[in-house]
Amino acid sequence: MDLRDSPEEAAFRAELRAWLAEQVPRHREDASPGAWTKALHAAGYTGLTWPAAYGGRGLAPTYQGIYAEESALAEAPDHVNVIGLGMVGPTIVSHGTPEQQQRFLEPILSGEYVFCQGFSEPDAGSDLAAVRTRAVATADGWLVSGEKVWSSYAHQADWCLLLARTQPGSTRHAGLTCLLVDMRSPGVQVLPLRQTTGDSDFNQIVLTDVPVPRDCVLGPVGEGWRIAMTTLAHERGTFGITLTARLAVEFDRLLRTVHDLGLADDPGVRAEVADLHVQLQGLRWTGQRTMAALASTGKPGPESSILKLHWSVTNQRLAAFALRLLGPAAVLDGPGSRAAGHWQHLRLRSRANSIEGGTSEILRGIIAERVLGLPRTR
Amino acid sequence: MDFALTDEQRDLQAAAARLLADRYPADRVAGMADAAAGDPDAWPLLRRQGWCDPDLGMVEMGLLAQEGGYALAATPWWSTVGLAHPVHRAAGLAVPPGPLTLAWQDDPAGGGCRAVRHRDGWRLTGVRALVTDATAAAALLVAADTDAGVALFAVPSPADGLTVEPQPTLDRLRGAARLRFADTPGELLVAPDAAGRALADARRHGSTLLACEAVGVARRALDLACRHAGDRVQFGRPIGAYQAVAHRLADSYVALELATSLALRACWLLGAAGNAADTTGSAANGPEVERAYAEAVVTGRRAAVRACEDALQVTGGLGATWEYPLHWWYRRALWLDCFDTPTTTHLATLADHLLAARPGPS
Numbered sequence: 001m002d003l004r005d006s007p008e009e010a011a012f013r014a015e016l017r018a019w020l021a022e023q024v025p026r027h028r029e030d031a032s033p034g035a036w037t038k039a040l041h042a043a044g045y046t047g048l049t050w051p052a053a054y055g056g057r058g059l060a061p062t063y064q065g066i067y068a069e070e071s072a073l074a075e076a077p078d079h080v081n082v083i084g085l086g087m088v089g090p091t092i093v094s095h096g097t098p099e100q101q102q103r104f105l106e107p108i109l110s111g112e113y114v115f116c117q118g119f120s121e122p123d124a125g126s127d128l129a130a131v132r133t134r135a136v137a138t139a140d141g142w143l144v145s146g147e148k149v150w151s152s153y154a155h156q157a158d159w160c161l162l163l164a165r166t167q168p169g170s171t172r173h174a175g176l177t178c179l180l181v182d183m184r185s186p187g188v189q190v191l192p193l194r195q196t197t198g199d200s201d202f203n204q205i206v207l208t209d210v211p212v213p214r215d216c217v218l219g220p221v222g223e224g225w226r227i228a229m230t231t232l233a234h235e236r237g238t239f240g241i242t243l244t245a246r247l248a249v250e251f252d253r254l255l256r257t258v259h260d261l262g263l264a265d266d267p268g269v270r271a272e273v274a275d276l277h278v279q280l281q282g283l284r285w286t287g288q289r290t291m292a293a294l295a296s297t298g299k300p301g302p303e304s305s306i307l308k309l310h311w312s313v314t315n316q317r318l319a320a321f322a323l324r325l326l327g328p329a330a331v332l333d334g335p336g337s338r339a340a341g342h343w344q345h346l347r348l349r350s351r352a353n354s355i356e357g358g359t360s361e362i363l364r365g366i367i368a369e370r371v372l373g374l375p376r377t378r
Numbered sequence: 379m380d381f382a383l384t385d386e387q388r389d390l391q392a393a394a395a396r397l398l399a400d401r402y403p404a405d406r407v408a409g410m411a412d413a414a415a416g417d418p419d420a421w422p423l424l425r426r427q428g429w430c431d432p433d434l435g436m437v438e439m440g441l442l443a444q445e446g447g448y449a450l451a452a453t454p455w456w457s458t459v460g461l462a463h464p465v466h467r468a469a470g471l472a473v474p475p476g477p478l479t480l481a482w483q484d485d486p487a488g489g490g491c492r493a494v495r496h497r498d499g500w501r502l503t504g505v506r507a508l509v510t511d512a513t514a515a516a517a518l519l520v521a522a523d524t525d526a527g528v529a530l531f532a533v534p535s536p537a538d539g540l541t542v543e544p545q546p547t548l549d550r551l552r553g554a555a556r557l558r559f560a561d562t563p564g565e566l567l568v569a570p571d572a573a574g575r576a577l578a579d580a581r582r583h584g585s586t587l588l589a590c591e592a593v594g595v596a597r598r599a600l601d602l603a604c605r606h607a608g609d610r611v612q613f614g615r616p617i618g619a620y621q622a623v624a625h626r627l628a629d630s631y632v633a634l635e636l637a638t639s640l641a642l643r644a645c646w647l648l649g650a651a652g653n654a655a656d657t658t659g660s661a662a663n664g665p666e667v668e669r670a671y672a673e674a675v676v677t678g679r680r681a682a683v684r685a686c687e688d689a690l691q692v693t694g695g696l697g698a699t700w701e702y703p704l705h706w707w708y709r710r711a712l713w714l715d716c717f718d719t720p721t722t723t724h725l726a727t728l729a730d731h732l733l734a735a736r737p738g739p740s
Contacts, residue, residue: 001387001437002380003646009379062379252737259736270729271722277732278725281673282636285381285643292382306632361621367631368624372604375619 003288005066013066019043020074027077034156037081037111046085047109054093054105061237065291068238072245080153084108084115086239088161091178091231095219104159104180116157118148118181118205119228125150126362128163129172129225133207135164135179141213142166144179145187147206150356154190154203157183162207163228166221176224178231180216187211197348235357236300240290240307244283247315250346251280254322257339261325272321279314283307305371309363312353319343319350381642383441391441397427398449404703407450407551411706414550416514420453421477430459432473436649440590440642447594447682450706452551454479456591457511460584465519465530468576469567476516480584481506481557482577491559493522493531500531500566501539502559512542512555520557520564521577529573531564538562549713551706585718586648586671589641592678592714596634596685599707603627603689606696623692630681630688637674637681644674669731672724679721682711 005013023043027036040046049064050056057063089108092100107113124130133146144164154160160181167175181188187210192200219227255273263269290304322343323330333341354360368374383391401417410417424430429442439459446455454477462478483506484490491504502522512518518533518540533540539562545554568576604627607618617623644667651667686708690697697704715721 001383001642001646003643003650005379065379255732255737256739258733264733264736270733271725273732274725274728277728278640278673278676279636282640282677285639286635288379288381289639289642292380295380296382306635309628310632310636361625364625364628365621367628368618372600372624372627372631374604374607374624374627375616377619377621377624 009062009066012063013070016045016067016070017074019045020070020076024074024076034080034111034114036077037085037114041110046111047089050089050093050105050109054101055109061291061294064238065241065288068242069245072242073249075249080156081108081111081114083117083153083161084113084159086237087117087231087234088115088159090234091161091227092218094230095178095227097215099215100180100218113159114153114157116151116154116160116183116203116205117231118151118154118160118162120150121147122149126359128228129176131163131165131176133162133164134168135166135177135212136168137166138211141211141216142179144181144207144210144212147204149193149204150202151205152202154183154205155192159183160205161218161231163224166224173225175222176228177221178218178224178227179212180218181207181210181212182216185210185212195349195352197345199349233299236304236308237294238291239357240283240304240311241287243308243311243315244280244287247280247283247311247318250315250318250322251276253339253342254318257322257325257343260338263325269325276314276318276321279310279317283311283314286310305363305367308357309360309367312350312360315346315353316350319346323347381639383437387438387441390438391445394427394429394442394445395448397423398445398451402449402451407452407706408701408703410452411550411709414553416452416454416511416551416553418514420451420455421514424453424455425475429455430463430473432463434459436586436645436652437642439587440645443587443590444594444597444641447591447710448598450551450595450598450710454511454514456584456587457515460587461510461580462519464580464583465567465576468572468579469530471567474517477511477514478517478519479509479511479515480519480521480580481509481512482521482581483508485556491520491522493524493529493564495524498563500564502531502533502562502564504559506557506559507545507554509555509557510552512557513544513553518557519567520559521573522559522564524570527570527574528577529566529570530568530576532567533559533562533564547713549706549709551710552713581718582668582671583648585675586641586644588714588717589637589644589671589674589678592682592711593634593638593641595707595711595714596630596637596678596681599682599685599689599704599711600627600630600634602704602707603630603685603692606689606693610694610696617692626688627692630685633677633681633684637677640670640674640677644670665731669728672727675719676721676724679711679715683708683715686711 047056048059048067049061052058092104135142135144160183162179162181163176164179165175166177187208189206191204193202193204194200258264287307290300294300326338329338333344365377369376457479458477461480463473466473485505485507489505491506493500493502515535518535520531520533521528522531539560541558543556545556547554607623608616610617647667647670651663689704696702
């Protein structure tokens with residue numbers, strides 16, 4: 001056990017931090033999709049944990065953790081290819097054919113191919129096995145029809161990792177297949193979903209007889225559930241560390257707001273600030289324990305299931321507290337309001353934290369069944 | 379960065395868990411608590427097992443404290459190793475072989491303790507209260523006021539002019555005693571120039587281990603609740619299959635994991651600070667250690683109380699009886715929740731640090 005960076009990790013962190021300090025302000029203005037991925041790639045910060053044979057650097061997960069933490073702390077641009085690098089790429093490494101690995105991995109690393117994910121549907125949210133999007137076999141592949149929702153970056157994506165039902169009449173986990181769908185295929189329509197904040201971070205994808213060639217099936221036909229679970233397991237890897245570091249950024253912003261409002265001596269404010277800090281520290285160090293388990297066993301330990309759950313609770317608590325600090329001025333919004341409406345926005349946005357990426361109810365169910373060994377709750 | 383236990387640390391924890399599970403099954407714990415009696419034979423056993431070795435690391439001690447809380451082992455180990463041994467180390471003395479405790483708190487009913495130098499040594503007069511494991515201790519380390527400030531003394535027990543009065547307590551397995559001194563001879567261990575620091579260090583050392591003990595208490599309560607939730611059938615299903623029960627226990631587990639992380643981290647930092655102080659004469663990360671300790675204590679206390687209260691709810695009518703042993707862990711959780719520095723003071727310490735200056739722009 002050693003809770004300090006090793007000399008190699010410290011050097012990596014220092015170099016990355018310096019690079020981010022220089023590059024992040026430069027890229028904040030440049031919103032073109034893939035620009036940040038390309039900059040990261042040129043500097044050698046993509047595919048840190050990918051095997052060298054696939055163009056990665058073959059580093060331990062600890063380095064991915066440092067990258068996730070420092071990027072979030074530096075408020076680096078949200079990474080348009082985060083799904084490709086973090087989830088789809090590793091799935092292709094595990095389950096792709098040599099031809100698919102040849103075709104997709106290098107463009108994912110370089111930012112040439114931006115990926116989105118097509119899993120959730122209007123009637124398949126928490127219950128993902130209820131997927132209804134169907135793929136009908138043709139002479140040279142599949143024709144896909146259906147509707148996917150809550151797909152991040154779909155409007156900017158070149159490719160989609162899609163979960164579809166390939167076996168007619170099948171139900172639940174059987175008969176599903178993962179497909180690599182070219183987003184420029186005929187029959188693909190992307191529509192933005194507008195959230196309570198007014199922003200559109202997610203999309204709906206409508207597929208109408210979209211042709212998918214046979215060589216774009218990822219993994220065996222009918223094994224889509226297992227492949228999709230691999231993809232989602234990769235999401236859990238270092239995402240908790242990213243979320244915690246983003247929360248740390250919000251916490252610093254909260255401290256500035258407390259000072260700006262002249263509330264730093266208010267006993268109630270001091271108690272809540274200290275308490276939020278304790279929650280943040282719990283998340284941070286539990287994230288490091290998760291990382292250690294990932295490094296030694298190759299998969300996140302049971303601690304990892306709590307990170308997203310407790311992050312959402314804490315982020316919501318912080319957002320609610322920050323907005324209350326503004327007093328009656330909290331009713332104002334827009335650029336002229338306190339902190340340019342940041343806390344108003346976060347208050348609204350944070351309510352989705354306990355929904356996106358696994359609802360808190362689903363996560364508690366996972367903990368109860370898989371960690372605590374309780375009987376199934378449904 | 380490697381926040382994982384080593385194989386040796388895992389083995390140590392597993393061996394401790396086995397030893398305590400054999401020696402302190404829940405019915406024996408309940409029996410000892412009913413009689414408000416500790417285990418008089420535990421001390422030689424723990425010494426043989428190496429629980430008092432001076433070269434035991436802080437993380438290792440934290441793991442033993444966790445298992446002590448899990449088993450609710452009624453031994454004077456924590457008072458001795460957690461509170462008293464750091465005083466001996468501060469004094470540059472080898473630790474004596476017997477069980478010890480540290481007495482520094484004033485009597486809530488009023489009264490402190492003074493030491494006066496006589497021709498033949500120091501004499502103590504007055505009261506110390508809320509002293510843990512005092513009846514088991516072969517010697518008492520006592521903080522007493524002198525003309526030059528507080529100093530730390532060793533008083534063998536029994537001794538002329540010393541009365542040890544056990545006080546009825548909520549947690550009968552960690553009793554409290556009032557000590558009355560009447561011109562009682564004491565040996566000066568730490569002089570006033572260093573005693574304030576030594577006492578604060580000892581309390582921090584002890585409380586960091588209590589944060590670990592709290593983790594063990596929480597884990598045991600959660601285990602009891604999960605076992606019951608799997609066994610108890612109502613409306614034709616085990617109650618753990620109902621989300622209202624399962625989700626409550628999942629949230630208890632979250633609190634436990636956060637507390638585990640922060641308790642282990644506090645131990646590691648305290649151990650690293652001690653090693654740095656041994657080699658360089660000063661701990662470079664003092665403020666970080668201080669905050670980590672506060673964070674660990676706050677989360678540990680909450681996890682323990684919460685896990686016990688969640689378990690009391692889930693175990694229903696059974697958990698509400700005297701015979702079901704859960705309330706002994708709850709009583710320990712309540713003791714942990716209020717022993718020494720209050721949670722509000724720990725949070726105030728953290729707020730002082732966090733709000734000392736406005737952070738710069740991001």
